[in-house]
Amino acid sequence: MEFDLIFKNIDLFFQGTWMTLRLLFFSLLIGGTLSIPLAIARATRHRWFNRPVWMFTYFFRGTPLLVQTYLVYNGLSQFDFIRESILWTVLRDAYWCALIAFSLNTCAYTTEILRGFIETTPRGEIEAARAAGMGPWLRMRRIILPSAFRRALPAYSNEVIFMLHGSAIASVITLMDILGAGRTLNARYYLAFEGFLTSAVFYLTITFMLTAIFRQLERKLNKHLYPRIATS
Amino acid sequence: MKKKLFGLAAAIALGAFVGAAQAEEVLRIGVEGAYPPFSEKTASGEVVGFDIDIAKALCAEMGRKCVMVEQDWDGMIPALRARKFDAIIASMSITEERKKKVDFTNKYYNTPARFVARKGADFEPTPEGLKGKVVGVQRGTIHQCYMEKHFPDVKLNLYDTQDAVNLDLVAGRIDAVLADAIALDDGFLKTERGKGFAFLGGDQIDPQCFGEGAGIAVRKGDDKLREAFNKAIAAIRANGTYKKINDKYFAFDIYGD
Numbered sequence: 001m002e003f004d005l006i007f008k009n010i011d012l013f014f015q016g017t018w019m020t021l022r023l024l025f026f027s028l029l030i031g032g033t034l035s036i037p038l039a040i041a042r043a044t045r046h047r048w049f050n051r052p053v054w055m056f057t058y059f060f061r062g063t064p065l066l067v068q069t070y071l072v073y074n075g076l077s078q079f080d081f082i083r084e085s086i087l088w089t090v091l092r093d094a095y096w097c098a099l100i101a102f103s104l105n106t107c108a109y110t111t112e113i114l115r116g117f118i119e120t121t122p123r124g125e126i127e128a129a130r131a132a133g134m135g136p137w138l139r140m141r142r143i144i145l146p147s148a149f150r151r152a153l154p155a156y157s158n159e160v161i162f163m164l165h166g167s168a169i170a171s172v173i174t175l176m177d178i179l180g181a182g183r184t185l186n187a188r189y190y191l192a193f194e195g196f197l198t199s200a201v202f203y204l205t206i207t208f209m210l211t212a213i214f215r216q217l218e219r220k221l222n223k224h225l226y227p228r229i230a231t232s
Numbered sequence: 233m234k235k236k237l238f239g240l241a242a243a244i245a246l247g248a249f250v251g252a253a254q255a256e257e258v259l260r261i262g263v264e265g266a267y268p269p270f271s272e273k274t275a276s277g278e279v280v281g282f283d284i285d286i287a288k289a290l291c292a293e294m295g296r297k298c299v300m301v302e303q304d305w306d307g308m309i310p311a312l313r314a315r316k317f318d319a320i321i322a323s324m325s326i327t328e329e330r331k332k333k334v335d336f337t338n339k340y341y342n343t344p345a346r347f348v349a350r351k352g353a354d355f356e357p358t359p360e361g362l363k364g365k366v367v368g369v370q371r372g373t374i375h376q377c378y379m380e381k382h383f384p385d386v387k388l389n390l391y392d393t394q395d396a397v398n399l400d401l402v403a404g405r406i407d408a409v410l411a412d413a414i415a416l417d418d419g420f421l422k423t424e425r426g427k428g429f430a431f432l433g434g435d436q437i438d439p440q441c442f443g444e445g446a447g448i449a450v451r452k453g454d455d456k457l458r459e460a461f462n463k464a465i466a467a468i469r470a471n472g473t474y475k476k477i478n479d480k481y482f483a484f485d486i487y488g489d
Binding site (some may be wrong): 193 | 307310313332336368374389390399404
């Protein structure tokens with residue numbers, strides 16, 4: 001182990017962490033926002049709403065994120081009409097390519113998670129809302145979605161961590177994320193695993209912090225779902 | 233029954249042992265397969281090219297049986313050290329930084345590094361000229377070393393293979409590439425994809441980064457193999473085998489002086 005080389009290049013890893021966190025945050029933001037209307041559409045029994053969303057989630061959950069990233073980065077750039085269009089100002093940039101692929105991928109997973117929890121909203125809650133005179137949209141907004149969000153939190157925290165790990169794919173399309181920093185360190189000094197090991201430590205730290213955040217959130221938002229412990 | 237089984241097991245074990253002993257005779261050579269014309273893959277998956285032909289000629293000269301083991305470039309030296317193969321014949325330049333990890337034979341060729349950009353590019357390959365431009369190189373190459381040393385302020389994109397670098401140059405994601413002049417000329421500029429691109433500036437020079445040419449890397453202390461390779465290189469240079477291989481790919485002698 002050559003620790004001195006790791007410390008000498010630790011800046012690389014902090015820059016990489018910044019890149020990874022940016023990619024993670026924005027892909028979750030975009031994917032998460034898009035997933036709400038999609039999940040509602042997917043949960044309806046209406047075929048015209050349900051089917052297209054099902055096809056979208058089926059494609060993005062059925063193919064590896066690496067393939068999706070390659071399709072956006074190398075695939076689209078093969079077509080002259082895309083390179084000559086306004087789209088190219090976005091697709092030219094590896095960061096945007098990664099962001100598009102990651103957002104769509106996490107959107108597909110989040111849609112399915114959310115759909116599951118929308119469909120399993122306790123009947124009593126819906127009946128109560130109906131009895132109070134709420135229409136379908138008000139019911140969705142006030143009762144079903146907030147309830148689904150809370151119950152989906154543990155499953156969603158998994159998705160966030162999967163996305164963090166999936167974001168390592170950014171390094172194959174020239175982005176200097178945490179893994180990119182590790183590979184650059186390895187390449188610069190012809191090391192076998194120092195770079196990977198340091199990357200692993202950085203990913204572990206972020207995972208640790210993310211799980212801590214979600215645990216706090218769950219404790220706060222889902223208090224009413226846990227059995228009460230008698231205090232005496 | 234038991235005896236029979238035991239006999240069978242013994243036979244298998246013996247077979248495995250003999251197999252292992254024979255396998256040791258075979259020299260495993262690490263090659264890349266994505267660096268035309270030095271090494272590339274044919275449609276049928278076979279690795280061919282100058283490096284491969286040189287490797288075969290050296291093996292024949294040494295009277296040893298060789299197998300080619302494919303390996304991604306950035307894992308080449310780690311794989312050699314992990315004994316996945318015994319030598320690297322993959323256009324690897326002999327540099328000081330690499331000598332800390334592996335031993336090198338004498339060079340078997342030496343060609344300069346040059347930039348390539350779109351034809352009629354309006355910038356010079358200098359630190360000022362490349363300001364605001366993006367340059368692509370293969371990860372873990374002498375060209376990465378050179379860019380990081382002389383162009384620290386120029387945005388540098390790192391790729392797994394030279395093919396991937398060229399692909400992004402064509403796509404327009406990067407403005408220039410720095411690589412071996414021959415690999416760029418034969419592997420890119422003379423191909424269909426390389427139309428509309430040309431060399432930018434002359435040979436880039438820095439002995440510290442570029443070293444003394446491409447050599448064969450062996451594990452540290454593997455002097456017997458290194459010496460055998462050195463002798464074989466001298467022999468194929470002398471007996472015309474090298475020239476024959478050279479002329480198959482290039483119009484001039486790439487051995488250098």
